Amino acid sequence: MFDNILSILVFFPALAALLGFVVEKGSIRAYGIAVAAIEFALSLVLWYGYDASVVGMQFMESLPLISAFGIHYLVGIDGISLFIIVLATFFTLIGIASLGEVNRIKDMILTLLFLEMTMVGVFVALDAVVFYIFWELSLVPMLYIIGAWGGPLRIYASIKFFLYTFTGSLIMLVGMLFMAYFYHQATGVWSFSILEWYRLVLPENLQIWLFVAFFFGFAIKVPMFPFHTWLPYAHGQAPTIGSVILAAILLKMGTYAFVRFSLPMFPDASVFFMVPIAVISIIMIIYTAMVAYAQEDIKQVVAYSSVSHMGVIVLGTFALNVEGISGSVFLMIAHGVVSGALFMLVGVYYDRRHTKLLSEMGGLASVMPHYATIFGIMVMASAGMPLTINFVGEFLSLLGFYKQSHILTILAGTAIIVGAIYMLAAFKKAFFGTVTNEANRKLDDVNGRELFALVPLVLVTVWLGVYPKPVLEPISNSVTSIVSLMHEKAITPEAKERIPNPMRQDATAEGRH
Amino acid sequence: MELYLYLALFSPLAGSLIAALFGAQPKTLFTGLLTSSLLGLSLVSSTVLLVHILSGGSAVHVEMMTWMATGDLYIPFGFLVDQVSVTMMMVVTVVSTVVHVYSIGYMHHDKGFNRFFSWLSAFVFSMMVLVMSDNFAGLFIGWEGVGLCSWALIGFWYHKESASWAANEAFIMNRIADLGMLIGLFLIYWNVGSLQYDRFFEAVTLLDQSILVMIGIFLFIGAMGKSAQFPLHTWLADAMEGPTPVSALIHAATMVTAGVYLVVRANPLYEMIPDVGYFIASLGAFVAMFAASMALVNRDMKRIIAYSTLSQLGYMFVAAGLGAYWVALFHLMAHAFFKALLFLGAGNVMHSMSDELDPFKMGGLKKSMKWTWIMMTLASVALAGIWPLAGFFSKDLILEVAFVEHHYVLYTVLLLTAMLTAFYSFRLIALIFHGEERYKEYGSHPHEAYTFMLIAMSPLALLAVISGFVFKGSYFDMVTAVLPATEYHVHSPIVFWIMVIGTQLLVGLAIAFAYKKYQNAKIDKVFEERLCYKILRNQYYIPDFYEEYICKPYRELSYVAWKQLDLRIVDATVDGIASLLYKTGEQTHTMQNGNLSTMLRWMVAGTVLLLALGVAFTVGYSVVAG
Amino acid sequence: MFETIAFYLFALLTVVMFSITVFTRQALYALTALAAGMIFISAFYFLLGADFLGAVQIIVYTGAVMALYAFGMMFFDTTRHVNEHGRSPQIVFLLSGMAALLIVVIFVTPIVSENVTARYPVLEGVGNAQAVGMVLFTKYLVPFEVAAVMLLVAMVAGIVLAGKKMDKSLTLMEEEEIELSKQSQEKAV
Amino acid sequence: MEITLTHYLVLSTLLFAIGLIGVMRRTNLLMLFFATEILLNAVNIGFAAISRYYGDLTGQMFAFFVIAIAASEVAVGLGLLIVWFKRSGGIDLTTMTSMKG
């Protein structure tokens, strides 16, 4: 039954969206929920069928697409992509389920289903071109969601989002073509298969150039400082569901791509750029946290907090050891859950008051205690409270990077301080104090539909914070294989040293308890 | 024994979660009773474990499940009940049970009754995790957990701006220290390969001295935050915004002592790095004095007690820093009892005075609040270190330690501090309970607290009286199984007696002075104009300094980062590139002016350009070729 | 010698004539000068031994093209003084001057090439017309036929554009109008 | 002084330049078309001359076809002018600027 599960997973939502055109408007929500639920169930089946002990790709499917140019429809997953896929289907489900009253709900739901296809597609693709297809295609539904349902600046925001990321990915595309060209030079055949590219050992200077080319694509998507300015606009203007998906899944594409492309293909360049990227990450962490602190709009606080957290993820990725990379992959999921939930929570208030300004809020804790509780849990998760999902990722990321640099980690570690500052400040402004705004006095607490979305997120937040093993273990195994690949491929002695061989450590780790 | 361990650990959690279900609902007495009884269960289980340990049983060590495992890293949820942790467990469960019961009365009228108990029990759970964990990561979980609960409880009355501000301050300041702790953990992991205590302590002897120093420093930074050591001390006084039982439990008895516990726990490490230990001791002594001095003039009852807590924490660090870990732990225990008692008494006073905190607006309360008066006086006597109450045994022991270890400066400082302690404690007692009934001017109607609250306090009162006297011996026997069993005896009996009696005399003098001065206190305007008063009253201007030179610049810098840097530079660059292209288009698309002549001219111009380039190339070519 | 004199004479004449064409304000002068220039050019052809081309030049240009232009002039009523306000003549002269200068600079150097072979050589004793005919109907038969098509296209185009068919624009008429006009046409028929 | 190919080419160029001047200068479309005729004629001289100097007939062929093309262009060009004139009443290109930007 698992033979074509990935293809089914990718194309089922799109197909369903096409069929959805004929569904009557009043029933579309049920249809959307049903489709998303099936998709989510499929992804759980995938998880069930995934063999955590196997190193390497699973459920691989291959189909020649443009064989003359070495492009194949090649999909497969490992522990790194598995959970982001589950996360994507999960968020689509709760996103559709919790959708408030919006105009043109049919368009919205169908767009979301298309978006789901592209999201899943990105994470299953093992061919660079297929990856690129989904990568770019994901911009389109998002553009529509921001542009059609967004705030007053929605058009500016959506165009900026689209063009900025588009520009970056085009540079990445050139890098991919170079990679294919080098592969052609080396082997005489064209190939865009990532797994084939892994086998290519490039000289360091080429690695550096290619790394830079890929970096533009990824960094803008992440977004890394100083390419982050599209994000506040996109989030600020997007409707709740748009922000949720954007933060939870789309941003992860960038960091995922670092793990999937940059690290295993350019180990030496990764070492070469480790410090600069770490510095950028630290700027992201501290600087954006400060900017978040200065925000007047709670959604912008969450938006900038995303950037800040993505800094930790990038840092963990460039720890170049199993601990750090596993942590960063885990943090991708964690941040997806937490920031997704936070955006949803902001949306809850926005639905009621149609404002996101902190100055409009205040004292909400007494009016909406459940809302405040859930918000508080997520704020604390975002601030990296142990036993919440975020902490595991942040801890491991920082722990991993500590191996590479003490001082940079200490700087990056300020994430837990600055993160607490802006989050708590915003939380205080919004929820504490007395109700000063009359309009807030009679707000309803979270309703059933919203709880349906939020409670699972809370549960996941705590569950994976307390017991991350079911997720962390497969991630860790896959990361181990990537790191050992990097270690083997590394040319320069520095890279050999910086990237430890996890296989060797495994031998000693046997007797750890 | 594992069952008891789990019971002791998880029954507070169960209580908390159940109470949380009712969190947003109006008061249900049930939650208070339930959490209290579950804590009672925890107390009983802890006692069983204590008995087990006391009766020479081996330490109980369980590994519940894996928490994080990746690469080389393996962190389980492991719990360890040994002599040290069981002491802490007892302290925690006893005080918290008392506080829970007490709170049923204290929070009687509060809207957030259920929420309060939920958080309070959650705190106990976190604290239990903190003390029971068998590894640093678990400790860190508890560490952050108590921080979280402390945040929630300080800011319990969230509608008060000052309360939520204080909560955030406490949280963030603790976070600063936690970063240090986290770095300490990283250091341990990358040098030892594990975060388990036993593995680490085994490896301590093999590690480089410089690394040990680093680890020691970073862990202590963590301890400084929780235990509010200078310069991270300001949050503790502000934390008094929380309900008084919270202050009793968290900010006196348990959480703030976590730092001391950490140092005690990590004693094999600090044994190896006496220099760091000496630094800790010095800082402790400084804080003891420093905090006591601020308590002298304060006019907020709870803050005075908070400063006294701070001061006593300083004492504990002196002991811990000098290697007298068991002494530190002993003082920790004793202090927990009498300080919690003191706070609860203060709570009674506040209750009856409608949350008035200024002792200058009280006076003569001993008539209406007899039992409270008795218990607070007992606690103050214990705090002042008068024989035979608990404080005498624990605190004077620290003085002895300093003396025996030949740290005479520390000794002197501590001795002076002991006097100050006695002074401010009885200043408070005198102001509240003695003298004329000033409260009448403010229209208060004092009344004694509920009887069950007083009964709830009574175990603490008892312990404050007897814990030093009765427990010292058996305690020593027990903890020295895991802690260095150094006995601190002043060898010359004459010196010993001079010291003991001298100290008692000095303290007695201080008490007498306090009574004399404040029994019929008027606010001394002249005194308040003095510089030294102002400095002390304003806490050495440290909060102002933080506000002015850290918070404000951070705020302003954030604003600049957003408005100037992010919007004006980073974003403007992006938009600038886009608008440059667009403007170029706008400027140049007029070359398409629709006039055919212009179009033809462009064509000719293009051709001419090509020709010119051709000629130029030819010339260049012939130059190169020729 | 004769050739030289003739060359310079006709070169001068053509340049002058064409200059008049380009610079005069009188459309009639321009047309006349153009025609004259064309005829002078045919002189070059004769001079160069391309008799057939010369004849064609005279027939096609001075015969057909000029007639067409003359007709056009009358049609457009441009026989009078033409008011042209050309903008920035400097650019015009600069560009043309540059173009001429650049090419002339290059052209004054003779071509050095040993590889030029006459593929369709001018045969001694064969009349130019004959020779041209020979090449035209062998090698250049296809272009010739295509040229015929081209002339046909031009003819059709001319008829379509200049004829009645363009008088009424269906593009600009609403559907109802078209129907109406159709009906009235049918009635008229 | 013998007349060489260069002479003809230079003449051709000069005439071409004159044509260019006309093309760029004229705003009366009919007279602009005159200038395009000059361009083609200028080229033809060159072709004929090269043909002569190489003793090769291809040049003459080219010139022949250029003449045919020029003639066709005149027909179409005049046709266009006529419809334009009928519609707008003038053949000045300065009136022809409804599309720009």
Add this chain to the structure above:
Amino acid sequence: MLEPVNISLESLNLVTLSPMLIAVVGALSILSIDLIRGGLHKSLYVMISLLFLLLDLGALLHFVDFFKANGTMLGFFDVMLVDGLAVLSQLIIVITSMLFIPLSLSSKRFHEYNYPEYYALFLFMISGFQFMVATDNLILIFVGLETASLALYTLIAMHNRSKSFEAAVKYFTMGALAAGFYAFGSMVFYALTGSVEINQIATALAADGYSNIAYVLVAVGFMLAAFGFKLSLVPFHTWTPDVYEGSSAALAGYMSIVPKIAAFVVAMRLFEVLVQSGVIWLEVVLYAGVVITMTAANIWALVQTDVKRMLAYSSISHAGFAMAAILIGTTQSNSGLFLYWSLFVFTNLGAFAMLWVNRQKTLLPGQSSDHPYEKFAGLVRTMPMAAVLMALFMLSLAGIPPFGLFWGKLYMIGSAVSGGYTVLALIMALNSAIAGYYYLKLIVYMFMKEPQVSQKNFYMINASLSLKSIIGLAAVVTIFSVILVNPLLEFITAMVYNSGY
């Protein structure tokens, strides 16, 4: 005296003429039918044209087989040249024509389609382009070019409104100037080599070792100007937006494809030899031309207010993009050009057909051109399908995968990378990003703005079944191009490679 010449019919290889002849015969038969009986409905002529084009296509397919078996075929004293490029480009020309001709079956009546001359001229034009690509003789190229161009000018003017006359006149005049440039360039080539056939010119130049480099550069300069006009390279592009705006959308779309592919083939034949020869000047000039064309056209497209004008500038930019193939000059890049253009056919067909579908006869108040952006505001509300399709074509033009043009871009940029033109590859990529803005602008109008006209059929005023089918076809090909690309690429590469390019 001249000796009689004996030429065997076989050596003439008459078959090489067959495709063009079919088109010409088609045109003539349309004219004859009109002579016999006028006033027949346009659908008849459309079908006749399609039939003849089908025959034309059949002949071309025959060539494909022949070429695969025997390689390049010469005919008529080597004037006719049937190689891979010729066949490929003719295929594109004929297929594109077949796709565009049915667009005249719009529901509203427009002037040109009611006259059979339109279809006759259309077929003549096709034959002209076919001649142009199926030879390397500069004379035949010239004649073919002029045949096609003159027909095209007329077709534009036949739309019969003042803007179309203006467009035709502008196009014509500039075309005449370009013809002058072409003739002059040919003359210089002739002067240099004594030949007007491209391969002989190349051989002669190579044999000389480019000793008359200055002459070569003059010739190339003029040729570049002439083809720059046809290919609308900056600054010879100025006619493009005006002509597109003036003509009907259907014809504008056609113009954006067919004349250009014809010109590309000639340019490929003419310039690639020279680029390969190592004349750096040409490389530099072409490089600059390509970059400026791509970028400048994009920048101007940004500020357009009319969709058709925007598409005009965009097609200039695309032409610049494709021109890069000639600069790179590898088999991969040449194949890339054909691939790009084949995919461009369908996308542009769709885009222009969409414009054509919503062309109304009388402009709304305040509307200054046929297809201002505002007209499309909120299209998704009134006509979701139309909006989605239009968006699809815009995305394809922008190069969003997996839609048609992306594969072309991918392959082209890939060929730039393999050809060692890294910077060029980057510029090409970044230009796609700039272009994204104006394509997006239309999407923004369609999907994110409030509709201005509530009338539902307003946007489909000109639609008819055949138009819809054509759009559907274009959409299907654009979406599922990924399946198409591999066979197409293999076919093209084989054709191009075997022609020696």
